[in-house]
Amino acid sequence: MKGSRKIGLVFLAVIAVIGIGLGLVFGFRSTKPRQTKPRIIATTYAVVQIADKLDLPLVGVPTTANKIPTRYKNVAKVGNPMNPNVEKIADLKPTVIYSVTTLKDQFGKAFSKRHIKPYFLNLTSVKDLETTVAQMGKRYQRTTQAKTAISQINQAKRQAKKIALTHHRRPRVLVLMGLPGAAYMIGTNRSYVGNLVATAGGRNVFSSSNQEYIQPNDEAIKKANPDVILRLEHALPKMVTAQFKQAFKTDPMWSTLSAVKHHRVYDLQEPDFDATANMKAATAIKKVSKWLYPQNGGGSMR
Structure with missing residues (x-):
C-alpha cells in the first residue's frame, strides 16, 4: 500500500513538473513581444x-x-x-x-x-557600398540577396583589375561634376566617381585627404593634362550636359588637353552613375574600365 502511495506521489510530482514546464513555455510565448513589420x-x-x-x-x-x-x-x-x-x-x-x-x-x-x-x-565608395549592403542584409534577414549583389560587384572589380594589369601605364583622369547653373566642381579620389577610377586602374589627377570635391582651377587642369575626362551629370542632366558642351566649345583651355584632342571625354549619366555609390556599381566599373583601357586604343567624345 505504501509502495502504491509512493508511486502515486512520484507520478503527481512528474505531472506537476511537466505542467510547470508547459506553463513557462506558453507563458514565454504569450509574453514575447510581437515583431512589427518594418516601415x-x-x-x-x-x-x-x-x-x-x-x-x-x-x-x-x-x-x-x-x-x-x-x-x-x-x-x-x-x-x-x-x-x-x-x-x-x-x-x-x-x-x-x-x-x-x-x-x-x-x-x-x-x-x-x-x-x-x-x-x-555611407555610400562614398564601392567598398562602402558593399559594407552597407552586407549590414542591411544581416539586419533584415536578407543575407542571400546581399551576397549575390556583392558578388556581382566583386566580379566586375576583378575583371577591371585584370584588364588594367595588361597595361604598363595608368591613364591620368580628370573627374568633373556638373551642377545646374553653377558650372562644375572637380571630383577628387575621395569622390565616388574618383573611387570608380581607382577601382578601374586609373589615376585621378586631383587627390585630397578629406575633400570629395574641390573648386576648379584652369592652370592646375592644364598642368595635369588628363588622358581621360569623365563628366558626371549630377541633377537636371539635360541642363548640365548643355553646360558642359557649351563650356568645352567656348573655353579654349579645354582644347589644349590631351583628353579632348584624342576624343576621350565621356558623360556619366544616371542611373549607372551618381554622386554616391549605388547598385549599378558593377555596370559603372565596367564602363569606366572600357573608357580607361579601350580595346581599339581610342575613344569618342560625347
Whole structure:
C-alpha cells in the first residue's frame, strides 16, 4: 500500500513538473513581444536600389526622375532627396528613414522638431557600398540577396583589375561634376566617381585627404593634362550636359588637353552613375574600365 502511495506521489510530482514546464513555455510565448513589420522610408534613389536588391518593403520613396522599381510604383513619394517633406514622412509613421552621409547636412531643424532622426548610409565608395549592403542584409534577414549583389560587384572589380594589369601605364583622369547653373566642381579620389577610377586602374589627377570635391582651377587642369575626362551629370542632366558642351566649345583651355584632342571625354549619366555609390556599381566599373583601357586604343567624345 505504501509502495502504491509512493508511486502515486512520484507520478503527481512528474505531472506537476511537466505542467510547470508547459506553463513557462506558453507563458514565454504569450509574453514575447510581437515583431512589427518594418516601415522603411528611402529618401534617395541609391537607397531605393539597395532596398530593391534586398527585396525590402518600402512605405516611402523619393520624388525623382529616375525609374522607380515596379514593386514601389504605388509607394508614397516623400519629396526631393536634398529636401524631403518632413510632414509626409511623419504621417507615414516609419520605423526607420534612410538617407546617405553626403546629404547629412541637408537634414536640419525641421526633422529635429518632429523628433525624426534619419539613418545615414555611407555610400562614398564601392567598398562602402558593399559594407552597407552586407549590414542591411544581416539586419533584415536578407543575407542571400546581399551576397549575390556583392558578388556581382566583386566580379566586375576583378575583371577591371585584370584588364588594367595588361597595361604598363595608368591613364591620368580628370573627374568633373556638373551642377545646374553653377558650372562644375572637380571630383577628387575621395569622390565616388574618383573611387570608380581607382577601382578601374586609373589615376585621378586631383587627390585630397578629406575633400570629395574641390573648386576648379584652369592652370592646375592644364598642368595635369588628363588622358581621360569623365563628366558626371549630377541633377537636371539635360541642363548640365548643355553646360558642359557649351563650356568645352567656348573655353579654349579645354582644347589644349590631351583628353579632348584624342576624343576621350565621356558623360556619366544616371542611373549607372551618381554622386554616391549605388547598385549599378558593377555596370559603372565596367564602363569606366572600357573608357580607361579601350580595346581599339581610342575613344569618342560625347
